[in-house]
Amino acid sequence: MPSIPKALTIAGTDPTGGAGIQADLKTFQELKSYGMSVITSVVAQNTTGVQDVQNMSSSMIKQQLESVMDDIPFQSFKTGMLANVPIMEAVYAELAQLDVPYVMDPVMVTTSGDTLVSEEARDYLREALLPLAAVVTPNIPEAEVLTGMTIQTADDMKQASQQIVHKYNAGAALVKGGHMQGKAVDFLYDGQTIHTFTAERIETSNTHGTGCTYSAAITAYLSQGYTLYDAVRLAKAFVTSAIRHSFSIGHGSGPTNHWASRMEEFN
Numbered sequence: 001m002p003s004i005p006k007a008l009t010i011a012g013t014d015p016t017g018g019a020g021i022q023a024d025l026k027t028f029q030e031l032k033s034y035g036m037s038v039i040t041s042v043v044a045q046n047t048t049g050v051q052d053v054q055n056m057s058s059s060m061i062k063q064q065l066e067s068v069m070d071d072i073p074f075q076s077f078k079t080g081m082l083a084n085v086p087i088m089e090a091v092y093a094e095l096a097q098l099d100v101p102y103v104m105d106p107v108m109v110t111t112s113g114d115t116l117v118s119e120e121a122r123d124y125l126r127e128a129l130l131p132l133a134a135v136v137t138p139n140i141p142e143a144e145v146l147t148g149m150t151i152q153t154a155d156d157m158k159q160a161s162q163q164i165v166h167k168y169n170a171g172a173a174l175v176k177g178g179h180m181q182g183k184a185v186d187f188l189y190d191g192q193t194i195h196t197f198t199a200e201r202i203e204t205s206n207t208h209g210t211g212c213t214y215s216a217a218i219t220a221y222l223s224q225g226y227t228l229y230d231a232v233r234l235a236k237a238f239v240t241s242a243i244r245h246s247f248s249i250g251h252g253s254g255p256t257n258h259w260a261s262r263m264e265e266f267n
């Protein structure tokens, strides 16, 4: 029997299931990779915002990583919420030597506007972790923090993607246009070429967890051996479908639908 592709997410939680670890594991499952998870922070949040956060100790994060790595090899991994420098140092210490693709979702602020990562940690993320990433997936505000640029146009997005690769040594940068007007256009710069991924903008406020779902889908496809270009192309189709079939549940910005591809069966 061929061995099942395995993917690991290192991120914070969302008890309402739309973002963070929960969104990542649902996405891995839907895309047929075996999902594993290391929890960095327990976050009391819902579709309206963040109510409380408890960060794990760096020793607990190291131990979780070792527990996984001593037992089950994986073919790709992603990071989401890494709240502070000790957490980032623990991740760096355990994973810097690994030779599998690393997808960095540089989570900083939630859709609802709550800050998840300390100011000083942003520098560590850029200087230490970014060079390890096969691809980093900033939205516009995150790309502005990573580059120091103001991003208003598609040309600015392309320039930011190039700067992230050349100045900070990331393998590739996918700058996402969810926060722009018009079509939902993302740019992937891989060190040589800028690829453009375009989808229709869906009129909805249910975008809680779109960034998590997208980066998890890229991670799942990479675990299955797809090239980065194909992983992003397939993940873009998946996240667009997940937004199109998103749920109007909760009192705020509802979650995307991780089993979008099976919705027909339930209608």
Ligand SMILES: Nc1ncnc2c1ncn2[C@@H]1O[C@H](COP(=O)(O)OP(=O)(O)OP(=O)(O)O)[C@@H](O)[C@H]1O
Pocket: 109, 110, 111, 138, 139, 140, 176, 177, 178, 179, 184, 185, 186, 199, 200, 201, 202, 203, 204, 207, 208, 209, 210, 211, 212, 214, 236, 239, 240, 243
């Ligand atoms: N309304 C929409 N319709 C179609 N695609 C969208 C929409 N909003 C975002 N996207 C797409 O979803 C993906 C996630 O992008 P976005 O820029 O929203 O990331 P994010 O800000 O990290 O996510 P979040 O909004 O969950 O924080 C991108 O491919 C983006 O183009």
Ligand SMILES: Cc1ncc(COP(=O)(O)O)c(N)n1
Pocket: 011, 012, 013, 014, 019, 020, 021, 043, 045, 080, 081, 107, 109, 110, 111, 112, 207, 208, 209, 210, 211, 212
């Ligand atoms: C634990 C955790 N990680 C990431 C996000 C960002 O998700 P989004 O900006 O898509 O709401 C979140 N809300 N919670």
